Amino acid sequence: MSALARSVRAVFAAAIIPLASVSQLAVAQDARLVGRLAPPTLAAITGILDSARVAGVPTEPLVQRALEGASRNVPPERIVATVRAWSSRLKTARTALGPSSDAELVAGASALYLGLAPARLERLRRTFQTVHGSRDLVLPLIVLADMIERGVPRDTAISVIETLGAARVSDESFQILRQSVVQDIQAGAAPGAAASTRARLYAKPGAVPPIRQPPPESSGV
Amino acid sequence: MKQLLRVKVRLGMTVVLASASGMRGLAAQAAFATTVDVGAPSDASTSGVLPRLLGGRATLDSRAWALALSGQSLRAADGVATTFGSASSTRRFLENSSLRLSVGGDVLAASRGNDPTAWRGAVRAGPTSSGRAGQFDAYAKLGRIIDGADGRGLHGFGLQFGRTFSRGTITMRAEQTSFAIFQAPVRDTTYYVLEFPFHSRRTPTLARSHYVDATTQIAWRVRGSEWALDLGARSGGIATEGSRWARIDAALPLGGPVLLALQLGTRPGIPELGLPTMRAAAVALRFANAWRFGGGLDSVATNGVVAPRVARFALVRSSDGATSVVLRRVRAAVVEVMGDFTGWEAVRMEPHGRDEWRLALRVAPGLHRVLLRVDGGDWRPPPDLPLTSDELDDRVGLLLVPS
Numbered sequence: 001m002s003a004l005a006r007s008v009r010a011v012f013a014a015a016i017i018p019l020a021s022v023s024q025l026a027v028a029q030d031a032r033l034v035g036r037l038a039p040p041t042l043a044a045i046t047g048i049l050d051s052a053r054v055a056g057v058p059t060e061p062l063v064q065r066a067l068e069g070a071s072r073n074v075p076p077e078r079i080v081a082t083v084r085a086w087s088s089r090l091k092t093a094r095t096a097l098g099p100s101s102d103a104e105l106v107a108g109a110s111a112l113y114l115g116l117a118p119a120r121l122e123r124l125r126r127t128f129q130t131v132h133g134s135r136d137l138v139l140p141l142i143v144l145a146d147m148i149e150r151g152v153p154r155d156t157a158i159s160v161i162e163t164l165g166a167a168r169v170s171d172e173s174f175q176i177l178r179q180s181v182v183q184d185i186q187a188g189a190a191p192g193a194a195a196s197t198r199a200r201l202y203a204k205p206g207a208v209p210p211i212r213q214p215p216p217e218s219s220g221v
Numbered sequence: 222m223k224q225l226l227r228v229k230v231r232l233g234m235t236v237v238l239a240s241a242s243g244m245r246g247l248a249a250q251a252a253f254a255t256t257v258d259v260g261a262p263s264d265a266s267t268s269g270v271l272p273r274l275l276g277g278r279a280t281l282d283s284r285a286w287a288l289a290l291s292g293q294s295l296r297a298a299d300g301v302a303t304t305f306g307s308a309s310s311t312r313r314f315l316e317n318s319s320l321r322l323s324v325g326g327d328v329l330a331a332s333r334g335n336d337p338t339a340w341r342g343a344v345r346a347g348p349t350s351s352g353r354a355g356q357f358d359a360y361a362k363l364g365r366i367i368d369g370a371d372g373r374g375l376h377g378f379g380l381q382f383g384r385t386f387s388r389g390t391i392t393m394r395a396e397q398t399s400f401a402i403f404q405a406p407v408r409d410t411t412y413y414v415l416e417f418p419f420h421s422r423r424t425p426t427l428a429r430s431h432y433v434d435a436t437t438q439i440a441w442r443v444r445g446s447e448w449a450l451d452l453g454a455r456s457g458g459i460a461t462e463g464s465r466w467a468r469i470d471a472a473l474p475l476g477g478p479v480l481l482a483l484q485l486g487t488r489p490g491i492p493e494l495g496l497p498t499m500r501a502a503a504v505a506l507r508f509a510n511a512w513r514f515g516g517g518l519d520s521v522a523t524n525g526v527v528a529p530r531v532a533r534f535a536l537v538r539s540s541d542g543a544t545s546v547v548l549r550r551v552r553a554a555v556v557e558v559m560g561d562f563t564g565w566e567a568v569r570m571e572p573h574g575r576d577e578w579r580l581a582l583r584v585a586p587g588l589h590r591v592l593l594r595v596d597g598g599d600w601r602p603p604p605d606l607p608l609t610s611d612e613l614d615d616r617v618g619l620l621l622v623p624s
Contacts, residue, residue: 032564067565068590069613072600082612103588103621110609110619138588142619146607149616178607 151191534603560591586624
């Protein structure tokens, strides 16, 4: 290759590489965000999306958070901070959980926000993998988040999920546990006591009855 | 026909034991009643609407001392229903003890009738009504009466059928009890009892102790109160028995932890006990702080007749694969939803019936955050969904759509 040819190639490369970046940026700009966010916010969010994409983090949850912030009239800087934090948590969740569905990563990221340490998330994954095989953690993590939101102390809620996970409790049982705890709390029980007592009850093998109404009163018995 | 009228004013208070057991929501109840006249115990209205109570009741009667202990711990959440009771009195009709345990739809019951030598036991198995529209109930009972006097037992088998219809806030249950085979090898008489028997060999009415009861209950709710109308008819009855009866029960939250329970009407007689049809009127005040009134009626199950009226938000998938989000039991003029599946744009839900709202849309499998707005109010998480939050602050509901 002649020196001239090398020079021409270098010039082309110098011209094309920025063009390619611009093109990638344009692709990264989610059409749903255009018009919903102010241009500076859109640019910042787009940058976060690009980084996430490079890191292998799912971008759809990030787009949704930006849209949610816009719909709820959240100040732009907080939208950006939220999306950035979500990107970081998704990355952490992926590290802790390993290969996971987007739903599981989102549930994991939510749990991290609510105070679950990455190491405990990783331990949860190991526990469930050991006990349940390939079962995902989406529902247990949703239940965990819900309990914390309803006032169950964080450590208690985490212990409950760990205990039930180790006890081979099914997804259905996790749902029943959540509903039971919610009802107990509505009935005036202390959230922590409700969760831990229910967990003790349901951790026993075969202890979770189906949700059914009480039987009707019968004149016969 | 002997008419009995009872006007009962019951005052009581409830002491919550929930804190001791953590979360069971159990409460002890103590109440005193003044009985103006005599009649059968009538707890039908209140027993159904205090599903979280474990209680005992002491009754001081103006004519005779009576002690009645009854309890009920109905768990809407896990379907465990336990009722036990014991009553003792100088009055014949109160000489009854019973134990009733039911888990899910199964009932194990034992009771001791007014004949001191007669016991009965029954196991009932089968699905029970949960107030769902069009539900058909059928269950069987097996019973045995051990007659201590001659050492022989009675064996029985029966069937009970019912069907529940629900529309809006009205639930109707029709039920027929048909105990077809109940053989009593006493006095060389084989007879059939078409209701689970309280058997007394000294009761002359047993000479014609076959009858069929058909009962219908219509229950409905009006602004947090609960009303129930019981209608019944008996065929093949005993001469001293009325062939029809009707009773209305009402449970009226008065605000705070106070419930007013009313009952008025007639009750069917129990020929095996020699009890005629009775007229009964009862007024009761109940206090409970384990139960949230007002909206609380929406958050607890009642006696299985009226389905819990709590608002529900759910995803419904039809057979053709189309999906809709459905909000049930919310009365409003406008309901809007927004979430991951609407691109966080507010979308109006369409009214569907009286208090149901629907929105047909494509919802991809995964975990979706969602908010709801009713009548232009604040955006809130939909009822009954798990909650979460993040740096955007307010809580949102989580809707998990399986793939």
